[in-house]
Amino acid sequence: MVKNFSVKTQWNLAAAFFRVGILGFGGGPSSIPLVHQEVVDKYEWVTKDEFSDILALGNTLPGPIATKMAGYIGYRVGGWIGCLNALLVTSVPTVMAMILLFSTFQQYQHVPWVAGMAKGVVPIIAVMLGVLTWDFLQSSIAKLGKTMAFTLIAISAVVLFFIHPAILLVSLILFALRPRRERAKE
Amino acid sequence: MIYLEIFIAFLIPNIIGYGGGPAVIPLIESEVVTRYGWLTTKEFGEVLAIANTLPGPIATKMSGVIGYEVAGWGGAAVAIFATVAPSLLLMIFLVGFLMKHKDHPKVQALSATVRPAIAVLMAGLTFRFVESSYVDSGIIHTIILGVAGIYGIYVKKWHAGWFILVGLLYGALFIR
Numbered sequence: 001m002v003k004n005f006s007v008k009t010q011w012n013l014a015a016a017f018f019r020v021g022i023l024g025f026g027g028g029p030s031s032i033p034l035v036h037q038e039v040v041d042k043y044e045w046v047t048k049d050e051f052s053d054i055l056a057l058g059n060t061l062p063g064p065i066a067t068k069m070a071g072y073i074g075y076r077v078g079g080w081i082g083c084l085n086a087l088l089v090t091s092v093p094t095v096m097a098m099i100l101l102f103s104t105f106q107q108y109q110h111v112p113w114v115a116g117m118a119k120g121v122v123p124i125i126a127v128m129l130g131v132l133t134w135d136f137l138q139s140s141i142a143k144l145g146k147t148m149a150f151t152l153i154a155i156s157a158v159v160l161f162f163i164h165p166a167i168l169l170v171s172l173i174l175f176a177l178r179p180r181r182e183r184a185k186e
Numbered sequence: 187m188i189y190l191e192i193f194i195a196f197l198i199p200n201i202i203g204y205g206g207g208p209a210v211i212p213l214i215e216s217e218v219v220t221r222y223g224w225l226t227t228k229e230f231g232e233v234l235a236i237a238n239t240l241p242g243p244i245a246t247k248m249s250g251v252i253g254y255e256v257a258g259w260g261g262a263a264v265a266i267f268a269t270v271a272p273s274l275l276l277m278i279f280l281v282g283f284l285m286k287h288k289d290h291p292k293v294q295a296l297s298a299t300v301r302p303a304i305a306v307l308m309a310g311l312t313f314r315f316v317e318s319s320y321v322d323s324g325i326i327h328t329i330i331l332g333v334a335g336i337y338g339i340y341v342k343k344w345h346a347g348w349f350i351l352v353g354l355l356y357g358a359l360f361i362r
Contacts, residue, residue: 021241021242021243022241022242023241024241024242024243025240025241025345025347027208027237027238027242027243027244027245029208031242031243053285053288056288057277057281057284057285057288058277059297060284060288060293060294060296060297061273061276061277061284062200062201062202062203062204062273063200063201063203063210063245063269063270063272063273063274064200064210064243064244064245064246064269064270064273065243066242066243066246067243067245067246067269067270067274068270068273068274068277071270071274071277071278072274072277072278072281075278083274083278087270087274090242090243090246091242091243091246091247091250091266091270093242094240094241094242094243094246094247095242095246095247095250095251095262095266097240098236098237098240098247098250098251099250099251099254099262101236101240102232102233102236102251102255105232105236112362113358113359114358115362116357116358116359116360116361116362117353117354117355117357117358118228118232118357119319119322119323119327119357119361120323120327120331120353120354120355120356120357120358120360120361121231121232121235121350121353121354121357122228122231122315122318122319122322122323122353123315123316123319123323123327123328123331123332123335123353124235124331124335124339124346124349124350124352124353125231125234125235125315125350126312126315126316126319126332126335127331127332127335127336127339127340127346127349128238128335128339128346128349129211129308129311129312129315130312130336130340131339131340131346132208132211132308133305133308133309133312134340136209136301136302136304136305136308137302137305139298139301140298140301140302140305143298143301144298144299144301144302149302150302152299152302152303153302153303153305153306156302156303156306156307157306160303160306160307160310164216164221165202165212165213165216165303165307166198166202166213168303169202169203169213169300169303170202172299172300172303173202173204173296173299173300175299176292176295176296176298176299176300177292177295177296
């Protein structure tokens with residue numbers, strides 16, 4: 001695809017990813033269908049197949065998926081300016097809203113009913129994280145099988161008491177990339 | 187050098203957090219609460235709750251607001267940059283190479299192998315929130331909201347954002 005630096009293209013990029021950012025309730029993964037609607041159906045910047053390739057690729061790399069999609073498609077369509085453009089409209093409006101809300105919240109946190117709100121939300125966050133834990137557990141078992149999944153869970157649980165999680169995750173990443181020959185020996 | 191600390195605190199979760207936005211939540215917590223002590227567990231919960239009710243990518247919103255709390259607008263910019271830039275640059279520069287290998291079993295195995303560790307981290311974080319709710323609001327409110335939350339979010343699959351609003355309203359009315 002030929003990159004297009006026209007003002008109109010940049011405007012369209014900004015409009016498309018602004019809508020994605022502002023309508024994407026529930027975080028990055030839930031905004032993927034919205035991205036598809038804009039870049040495949042509406043503006044036809046990438047084909048359906050290219051979109052699923054980009055998504056698969058985004059999923060093999062670490063980090064948030066929504067900004068990777070926005071930045072990469074922005075780059076494909078409108079070069080580095082398009083990349084920056086798509087990233088800014090995806091993140092700036094929601095970050096501003098976030099900072100505004102959190103500052104207001106902190107300012108009034110000593111008012112009794114505001115303090116009650118802060119407490120009421122904690123069990124809900126616990127449930128949300130519990131459900132995520134369950135999802136990660138289920139998908140670990142589905143991908144690795146019960147034995148491997150529970151072995152890694154047990155090792156992680158013990159190891160995490162002593163060391164920074166980064167060290168454990170990097171070791172696991174290296175373990176996943178271990179040479180084939182070693183795997184054959186196991 | 188606070189900007190460097192912010193950069194590292196958000197760079198680490200986002201380059202090892204295979205599995206998208208939710209996978210980095212416990213990793214961010216381990217940096218900003220456990221390691222640097224910029225926020226308490228409760229404040230981290232408030233940030234997470236607000237991030238969940240607002241639209242847009244969660245990791246980006248969290249890094250923006252935490253960066254801002256720690257070091258103002260400069261902090262917000264550094265935190266968002268550390269969150270977004272490294273993996274995006276990898277994607278743009280390695281696209282040809284990665285396209286060729288994205289179906290390779292080793293590449294596929296990456297997020298699968300990291301997942302059990304993420305599950306453990308996530309479980310630890312869940313436990314800390316249950317504990318904090320028990321200490322702050324007592325066992326009765328914790329059970330009522332917990333059961334309602336499990337029913338709505340897990341059984342009925344309603345969006346967590348609605349239940350955060352329910353929790354806020356319940357807390358404003360009943361919890362002192």
